[in-house]
Amino acid sequence: MTHPTTPTARICPNCDGFATAAITTGSRDQHGHRHTITANCPACHGQGTVPARVPERARA
Numbered sequence: 713m714t715h716p717t718t719p720t721a722r723i724c725p726n727c728d729g730f731a732t733a734a735i736t737t738g739s740r741d742q743h744g745h746r747h748t749i750t751a752n753c754p755a756c757h758g759q760g761t762v763p764a765r766v767p768e769r770a771r772a
Contacts, residue, residue: 721761727753731760 723729730753737747752758 720764722764724753724756724760724762726755727760729760731756731758 724731732753733751734748735751737749739747741747753760756762
């Protein structure tokens with residue numbers, strides 16, 4: 713007999729686990745460094761994982 717296991721989090725299918733990206737704005741500051749902004753994945757909110765789904769037949 714198998715014991716039920718707790719579903720673990722899975723990698724976000726929208727961002728493949730790369731939840732946050734640094735994007736350059738194209739401008740530079742007085743020291744010559746590029747200005748960057750961060751963008752988070754809208755599906756996982758920057759976590760990189762989403763909750764695991766419970767199979768339909770296990771819900772009964």
